[in-house]
Amino acid sequence: MNTANTQAVSANLRLRYNYRPDSDLYIIYNMGTQFASLAAANREQVRETRFAVKYTYSFNPHGTGTNGSK
Secondary structure (H helix, E strand, O other): OOHHHOEEEEEEEEEEEEEEOOEEEEEEEEEEEEEOOOOOOOOEEEEEEEEEEEEEOOOOOOOOOOOOOO
């Protein structure tokens, strides 16, 4: 596909939930479409949708806080 002659439209959504220090849950949704041009008569050429979930966890085996206390 010659990307120099196409127009693209996209939307991105990212949600982040921090459930404790250094531990996060991300939910990412991306949606995009490429057109030959933005004229109403042109149909979309490529449509792409992505969904991802990322989970990070800080493991502390001894149950101590950052200052060393329990």
